[in-house]
Amino acid sequence: MAVKKYRGVPYHLWNPFTVMDEFLPLLGIGPVVVTRGEGPYIFNERGKRFINGMSSLWNLAIGHGREELVEAATEQMRKLAYASCFRQVHPKAIELAGKLVEITSGNFEHVFLSSNGSDAVEAALMMTRQYHRQSPDMKDHSRYKIISLRGSYHGVSYGAISTAGLESNKAKFGPLNPGFVQIEPPYCYRCPYGKSGYPECGLECAAALEKTIESEGPQTVAAFIMEPIMGVLGIIEPPEEYYNRVGEICRRHGLLFIVDEVTTGFGRTGKLFISEDWGIKPDILCLGKAISSGYLPLAATLATDEIYQRFDGEGNQFAYGSTASGHPVCAAVGLKNIDIIINEKIPENAARVGAYLKSRLKDMISRRKIIGDVRGRGLMIGIELVKDREQKVPLDKKDTFNIVVDTAILGLLVYCSDNVLGLFPPLIIDKDIADKIVEILDRSLETGIAAEIARKARLVKEFTASKLS
Ligand SMILES: Cc1ncc(COP(=O)(O)O)c(C=O)c1O
Numbered sequence: 277m278a279v280k281k282y283r284g285v286p287y288h289l290w291n292p293f294t295v296m297d298e299f300l301p302l303l304g305i306g307p308v309v310v311t312r313g314e315g316p317y318i319f320n321e322r323g324k325r326f327i328n329g330m331s332s333l334w335n336l337a338i339g340h341g342r343e344e345l346v347e348a349a350t351e352q353m354r355k356l357a358y359a360s361c362f363r364q365v366h367p368k369a370i371e372l373a374g375k376l377v378e379i380t381s382g383n384f385e386h387v388f389l390s391s392n393g394s395d396a397v398e399a400a401l402m403m404t405r406q407y408h409r410q411s412p413d414m415k416d417h418s419r420y421k422i423i424s425l426r427g428s429y430h431g432v433s434y435g436a437i438s439t440a441g442l443e444s445n446k447a448k449f450g451p452l453n454p455g456f457v458q459i460e461p462p463y464c465y466r467c468p469y470g471k472s473g474y475p476e477c478g479l480e481c482a483a484a485l486e487k488t489i490e491s492e493g494p495q496t497v498a499a500f501i502m503e504p505i506m507g508v509l510g511i512i513e514p515p516e517e518y519y520n521r522v523g524e525i526c527r528r529h530g531l532l533f534i535v536d537e538v539t540t541g542f543g544r545t546g547k548l549f550i551s552e553d554w555g556i557k558p559d560i561l562c563l564g565k566a567i568s569s570g571y572l573p574l575a576a577t578l579a580t581d582e583i584y585q586r587f588d589g590e591g592n593q594f595a596y597g598s599t600a601s602g603h604p605v606c607a608a609v610g611l612k613n614i615d616i617i618i619n620e621k622i623p624e625n626a627a628r629v630g631a632y633l634k635s636r637l638k639d640m641i642s643r644r645k646i647i648g649d650v651r652g653r654g655l656m657i658g659i660e661l662v663k664d665r666e667q668k669v670p671l672d673k674k675d676t677f678n679i680v681v682d683t684a685i686l687g688l689l690v691y692c693s694d695n696v697l698g699l700f701p702p703l704i705i706d707k708d709i710a711d712k713i714v715e716i717l718d719r720s721l722e723t724g725i726a727a728e729i730a731r732k733a734r735l736v737k738e739f740t741a742s743k744l745s
Contacts, residue, residue: 398596418495499533
């Protein structure tokens with residue numbers, strides 16, 4: 277097959293999660309080739325500016341171009357570019373672990389470092405099974421099943437995709453790992469249990485966890501894992517009570533409660549960690565993405581002392597890790613990024629600006645019939661689009677994508693999952709940028725013939741500009 281060229285350079289890159297046949301013809305259009313970042317903005321090769329309303333891959337908490345992080349990386353690279361944490365250690369890994377213990381809920385004492393969210397989740401799953409396997413109570417040795425929310429996203433490792441239980445993954449990569457069981461997600465707008473709303477529903481979605489534990493056999497179940505707000509599925513946020521309910525069920529049945537804050541962590545929802553003040557704390561916490569604001573690959577799995585103690589003793593170890601676990605340059609950058617997040621009160625800003633943005637989007641519902649629901653917390657906001665609001669008929673994927681293209685042409689990048697638009701802007705945005713986001717969305721969500729013609733005209737203009745470059 278002939279290799280495509282981009283500006284004379286053969287294109288050999290195989291992009292992740294990308295339909296290459298659709299993507300390659302778009303090279304040169306809109307934000308597809310990004311060449312520069314500045315604060316909450318990114319720029320394409322023609323110098324066109326976009327509000328990075330997705331924080332790239334939801335990770336760019338403090339925005340682009342922070343010199344302090346560049347300096348932290350440079351200094352560490354000069355001093356010690358690499359050292360492993362396999363039967364060896366270096367100061368930055370020790371410092372980072374200490375910092376994570378200090379800023380989380382007080383429930384965690386031990387930190388396993390890795391390079392991405394999938395890795396943090398994989399470590400959590402492995403740790404869970406080994407933990408039960410090493411229980412002094414022989415009855416726990418048969419605990420291996422992991423219960424998760426159907427359609428959850430915990431990454432791309434076999435363990436992680438096995439949690440989601442998606443037929444599409446089974447078809448492509450199956451068989452998936454045995455021992456993974458799903459319950460329905462707490463998707464209030466489209467309650468999988470057909471209930472009309474909270475609190476009348478009695479949180480049947482949480483009760484489903486207990487029913488499933490019982491039907492699977494309590495002595496076979498090892499853990500329940502969840503995203504506190506499901507990102508990829510469409511910014512699905514349960515009522516606050518859900519967290520304690522499922523946590524309590526885990527405790528009562530001897531399951532570990534694994535909370536994946538890879539996306540919600542480090543201020544995204546307006547709190548440093550959404551689970552920090554839950555009545556029932558997670559046993560294992562997975563962190564990633566904004567831990568380094570994406571400047572370098574970094575992630576972490578935090579565990580309680582109770583879990584760690586099971587790995588104590590002669591010859592006993594957690595036999596897991598990879599070359600980059602606890603990489604010193606990534607750790608140095610992560611530490612500096614966390615300092616900025618805390619010193620500059622980034623979660624507080626996300627809470628304040630996020631509440632403002634959400635209320636402005638909610639106001640838009642009366643004007644734009646295409647909006648079915650606005651939900652989420654802090655700067656993690658979902659807008660579910662519908663063809664018919666009464667019947668909640670989802671907008672077609674293709675139409676949703678056209679809206680995303682239009683917002684990009686108008687200078688705003690948004691995430692989309694089926695018929696849901698996701699806003700995950702950098703946590704440093706102010707009210708003016710929030711207003712701009714609303715203005716662009718308002719124009720892009722305008723329906724009707726005149727709006728469609730205007731939208732197509734914008735596309736033609738963008739395409740012509742890219743051809744001229
Ligand atoms: C909740 C959650 N967990 C885990 C992951 C996987 O992280 P990574 O892409 O860094 O492997 C993601 C990625 O989007 C995520 O949203």
